[in-house]
Amino acid sequence: MIFPPTFYAQPTLVVARELLGARLVRVLDGVRLAGIIVEAEAYIGEEDLGCHAKAGKTKRNAVMFGPPGHAYVYFTYGMHWMLNVVTEREGFPAAVLMRAIQPVEGADVIAARRQGRATDGPAKLTQALGVDGALNGVSLCDPASGLWIEAGIPVEDRDVLTGPRVGLYTVPEPWKSIPWRFRVKSPLH
DNA sequence: AGCACGATGCTCT
């Protein structure tokens, strides 16, 4: 079952936690690729100085201000695409960054796309699944987009680790250290 | 196993 807009409309921390164990699906050239989400991070509102929305709405971050259940895909470091899912209500900019997956469908295609390397990083994941700027703003609740999230493997609270978000070197406290990173402790099966 | 570094180009000031 594809997660509906009501799932994404929940508080961002709830969505980030609930996405652990869920199945991220990408249909690429007619082939279904999928991975279990094992790491995600929350970015919540203009108050959050680690969030792209901190300085208000811009051309790049506009999708985050839109309705929940859409993909916010942006380009960084001159070569990497990042995939986020937009959360909360329209007008409130928030999203969850997809940071790592465990491949479960189309593993051969994924391995080829990654040249055999891992899928445990936000840019590794987008490369593995063929996610790029063409998907910025698409609905995650309409299979026609070729990108959505389904129920996967239940993850117990005891298997969840939280901690500071990664890569926010110049972000001031408390945002730099706030524990809005979620990941599963050990490999799922 | 860990750290330093260079690659590379778009966005916003």
Added chain:
DNA sequence: GAGCATCGTGCTT
């Protein structure tokens, strides 16, 4: 013009 929500390599312990 500065600063990136990173990755892979190569070198040091």
